[in-house]
Amino acid sequence: MNKIKKMWATAVVLALGSAPAFAQNGVTGLNTATSSLKTYVDPVTNIALVIGGIVGIVGAIRVYSKWNSGDQDINKELMGWGGSCVFLVVSAVIIKAFFGLT
Numbered sequence: 001m002n003k004i005k006k007m008w009a010t011a012v013v014l015a016l017g018s019a020p021a022f023a024q025n026g027v028t029g030l031n032t033a034t035s036s037l038k039t040y041v042d043p044v045t046n047i048a049l050v051i052g053g054i055v056g057i058v059g060a061i062r063v064y065s066k067w068n069s070g071d072q073d074i075n076k077e078l079m080g081w082g083g084s085c086v087f088l089v090v091s092a093v094i095i096k097a098f099f100g101l102t
Contacts, residue, residue, distance in 0.1 A: 037099065038099055041095060041096060041099045042096075044095060045092040045093075045095050045096055046092075048088050048089075048091055048092040048095070049088070049089065049092050051088055052084075052085050052088030052089050052092070053085075055081065055084055055085055055088065056081070056085040058081075059077075059078075059080075059081025059082065059084070059085065060081070062077060062081065063077050063078050063081065
């Protein structure tokens with residue numbers, strides 16, 4: 001009976017002693033993941049801005065063609081395309097702000 005208690009005590013001490021080592025590995029892993037993610041933020045925001053520019057150019061061409069054809073409902077088209085461009089630009093800024101890179 002005494003031997004079993006000694007084994008349990010040893011197991012508990014080993015388990016409690018290794019917990020800080022696991023926590024330190026977790027912190028190191030989180031720091032590595034954060035720095036790795038920060039390297040991808042600038043390219044992702046640049047891609048969002050490029051897509052916003054392309055959407056803006058396509059939207060401007062569509063609005064211009066509707067305007068020249070005499071369509072009376074240009075405001076709806078302009079708000080849709082303009083809103084999507086604004087969203088893409090603002091999302092790029094928010095992504096940078098979220099990761100603290102502004």
